[in-house]
Amino acid sequence: MGERNSVLKADWPSNDRPYEIAFGEGVEQRFQIKFAVAILKAKSRVLPILGIELAGWDVIAVATTPQELVRLALKDTPYSESALKRLATETCSRVNTGNSIYALAVHGLILVCKSPGASVGREITQSKLEDLAAHEFMHLVQFQLAGSASSNDRPDQASAERGPIWLLEGSAQAFANAVAFDRPAWTGRLAAMRKFPDGLPDLNELEHREMRSRAPIPVYFGGMIGAVDPVDKSGFPAIAKFYEILGRRGGWQRAFEEAFGISVDTYYTLFAEMERVNTQGAPLSGWLLRD
Incomplete structure (x- = not known):
């Protein structure tokens, strides 16, 4: 409106x-x-x-x-x-x-x-x-x-209405990094990656709301990496587009694919396999920037 x-x-x-x-x-x-x-x-x-x-x-x-x-x-x-x-x-x-x-x-x-x-x-x-x-x-x-899910909602219902908790908190982390430090989104991703020396978390396991208290580091910082990857491709407005589509109650997986141009399952696979830095630790553009 x-x-x-x-x-x-x-x-x-x-x-x-x-x-x-x-x-x-x-x-x-x-x-x-x-x-x-x-x-x-x-x-x-x-x-x-x-x-x-x-x-x-x-x-x-x-x-x-x-x-x-x-x-x-x-x-x-x-x-x-x-x-x-x-x-x-x-x-x-x-x-x-x-x-x-x-x-x-x-x-x-x-x-x-x-x-x-x-x-x-x-x-x-x-x-x-x-x-x-x-x-x-x-x-x-x-x-x-x-909209804002009720605390009485089932985990799957809350995810359907607000999207996965990793994206809810991860995109907020990414936006905060851009505002507070006036830096490109990838710099926050690089800092977040240092919190996972043994490999990135599985985003599929970080969808439901209760994971915010059970695994805060993976949710906030793994989620930040998960949010910044699509931003590389489509920019921050794609995040807003995701939540706008989600507000029409068509399911978060459909909203994700429409906003970012990739299915959730495909993204989860690529998220785990993507190379984001070279052997010297310098940032790479990643698959999302390649046609």
Whole structure:
């Protein structure tokens, strides 16, 4: 709506107020300023990189406790208090001594929980903020186009509605790399490959949602490699096209083939066999760039 019919674009909520950032009382002002800059950068890169705009109005809640996240999100979102409590608790449970900030996105909402003592420039770098903001903005795009699966859905149903979890998280990683570090997509792929010295994971085993918690490194970084390979061929807009087609509920395998021009089974085989670097570790173009 609005992408195909420009007349309908006039009714987009994002025309007047594309997003709102709500900060909890425990979030210091310097962090608020730096975070707002990261969000603005992520939002500004959606159209140039993905070729699509965010049509909706999104809420971004930032706090140091789950209780404060719920209070902020309840003001401007349609989610129930019980649903927000579950999401906020999950988000803040990921904040610990080794991870001072964590974010979670659902349709129209990003929840960000940070450690009360963590400050920008020491525990949290500006590039980390930009990476986080861009990753979650990619999820907003995915959910805008394809919808957001319910936590009550069966794994196969969630995959059918949102696509495989490796592509959901991998494409968000790839977009974040492009935004936060202003680098070509293949540079992120090269860095991700170093996490798998014994060989890349099997994408076929990383389709269902529960694998995100069971095997986070393969899902996020193996998924990033899996997302960047098609980007080499078709560009980032093909990722947006995949989720747009997925939103029509025709099945993710069909959406994949239509968006990337290759069947899922064929891609899985080629993914495992493709040579991406030479013997010196320098990047190769790979089969996707060869006619």
